[in-house]
Amino acid sequence: MVNWILGDKFDTVYPHQGSIKLLWETKWKFCATKSVYPFHDGSLEDFEPVFQKLIADGINNADTDAYTEAFLPTATALEEEASKALNNGNLERAADLYRRAAVILRISRFPYISPSTRPETSIKRAAFERQKQVYLKAASLWNPIITEEVIPHTHRAGRDGAEIPLYIRVPEEASATNRVPVVLLMTGLDGYRPDNSQRSHEIINRGWATVIVEIPGTADSPADPADPESPDRLWSSVLDYMERRPEFDMSHVAAWGLSAGGFYAIRASCTHRERLVGSVAHGPGSHFVFSPEWLARANDHEYPFELTSAMAEKYGYENEQEFVKNAQKKFSLVETGVLDQDNCRLLMLNGVDDGVVPIEDCMEPLKHGGPKECRFFKNRVHMGYPDSLPVAYKWLESVLSPNMKEVKN
Structure with missing residues (x-):
């Protein structure tokens, strides 16, 4: 038996487990506020309403389609706004909006994408395919x-x-x-x-x-x-x-x-x-x-x-x-x-x-x-x-x- 350096925490069930409400309020909201993992590049204003909806609907399992679907309208709205900015020649704003959309899609396909999945049968794989497309639109405007x-x-x-x-x-x-x-x-x-x-x-x-x-x-x-x-x-x-x-x-x-x-x-x-x-x-x-x-x-x-x-x-x-x-x-x-x-x-x-x-x-x-x-x-x-x-x-x-x-x- 290993005497883990983690100590008593090794046998502790961390409070956010199984609760999207506690995950958001005790861990992820702070990360989104600071734009740190896994919300690096993201914006709190984009995520707050999504997580409030997840909490209100009682969606605690990220493996479900319902979890991923909750993020997609926000990603779509950001993409559409980015396209308008791009068409108007506002390249900096377009890049910023595409980047934010890509982060929304990142969290929507959490926590894992297997190479064996296909977008026709996996909503998370479909979200990942969208994320890559949107991200490269943003990255094509960087220098x-x-x-x-x-x-x-x-x-x-x-x-x-x-x-x-x-x-x-x-x-x-x-x-x-x-x-x-x-x-x-x-x-x-x-x-x-x-x-x-x-x-x-x-x-x-x-x-x-x-x-x-x-x-x-x-x-x-x-x-x-x-x-x-x-x-x-x-x-x-x-x-x-x-x-x-x-x-x-x-x-x-x-x-x-x-x-x-x-x-x-x-x-x-x-x-x-x-x-x-x-x-x-x-x-x-x-x-x-x-x-x-x-x-x-x-x-x-x-x-x-x-x-x-x-x-x-x-x-x-x-x-x-x-x-x-x-x-x-x-x-x-x-x-x-x-x-x-x-x-x-x-x-x-x-x-x-x-x-x-x-x-x-x-x-x-x-x-x-x-x-x-x-x-x-x-x-x-x-x-x-x-x-x-x-x-x-x-x-x-x-x-x-x-x-x-x-x-x-």
């Missing part, structure tokens, strides 16, 4: 813009798909004679390609490019979710493509894995250590997150909705019971020996009070393989926000642009 590239999965094997969709943002000054460092963003369980505006702004402001890729078992990822080695093939195909971009400085590429993507950032720091100058694992799992003991309580903690069922599907299991029973032996970076390899520079960040991923999963890797760096944040939950972001950027500056002047977040 520099975000573009979508669909590349061949040249290292595919087994049940991998044939193509990899990427979002790419490159500084205007980048060229074959002025190559720039690159951050490879590995997304999470509920945050996908159109959910990283703020990070891409910060990355661009530092003169770096960014390539955003979804992790196996989520959104549009072609990687076989049931194959523990499919992410290795995924990153090889992406990095091969990046090498063909003349404006990318491939001697200065860092990975940044977010939440569930942090697991892949740790793995890539070992499997692709020769191709990465560094890797940030932000809120990562590595071993204990797959343990039956942790998973028995994971649904009770800070994650807003059902967690283990989404994780089970994400890792290619047909049911939650099989996932809980077998996932640790199959996917743990300790059990599979991945962590016993050497690694590139690796920074692990998380909050000590994380109830989604145990802080022990940032400590266990320190016992294996090469030296690693870490920073933990007391009294902070999953990802260690907001304290962890400045640390991540400062560390990335040290590995990608060690001589640059300090950039404030």
Whole structure:
């Protein structure tokens, strides 16, 4: 039995569980007010009436069509207003409204999109398809813009798909004679390609490019979710493509894995250590997150909705019971020996009070393989926000642009 650092909170059922009213009033309204995860880019005025309707109608289950449908009229109204602004030549307002519509659609399709879903049969997948379209309308008005590239999965094997969709943002000054460092963003369980505006702004402001890729078992990822080695093939195909971009400085590429993507950032720091100058694992799992003991309580903690069922599907299991029973032996970076390899520079960040991923999963890797760096944040939950972001950027500056002047977040 693990003596969890989370302490008594490990056995606590957090009050918002099962109540959209408490979720909104005790957690999400504050996030929407501050425009922080998962409401980054969003506006409180857009969300307040939607959640009041959900509360009034007693809709507490995000897996239902009724939950998603409650958001769609607001998204439509924002899109229509954005189109009018665009037609009137007000590009800045159009971009702002499209961005807000995309965030409404993001929350409507929470908490998880499986690659196996189709818009004809899944309202959440349909909302995600709309989100991508609206988001790219906003991003096409930014400077520099975000573009979508669909590349061949040249290292595919087994049940991998044939193509990899990427979002790419490159500084205007980048060229074959002025190559720039690159951050490879590995997304999470509920945050996908159109959910990283703020990070891409910060990355661009530092003169770096960014390539955003979804992790196996989520959104549009072609990687076989049931194959523990499919992410290795995924990153090889992406990095091969990046090498063909003349404006990318491939001697200065860092990975940044977010939440569930942090697991892949740790793995890539070992499997692709020769191709990465560094890797940030932000809120990562590595071993204990797959343990039956942790998973028995994971649904009770800070994650807003059902967690283990989404994780089970994400890792290619047909049911939650099989996932809980077998996932640790199959996917743990300790059990599979991945962590016993050497690694590139690796920074692990998380909050000590994380109830989604145990802080022990940032400590266990320190016992294996090469030296690693870490920073933990007391009294902070999953990802260690907001304290962890400045640390991540400062560390990335040290590995990608060690001589640059300090950039404030």
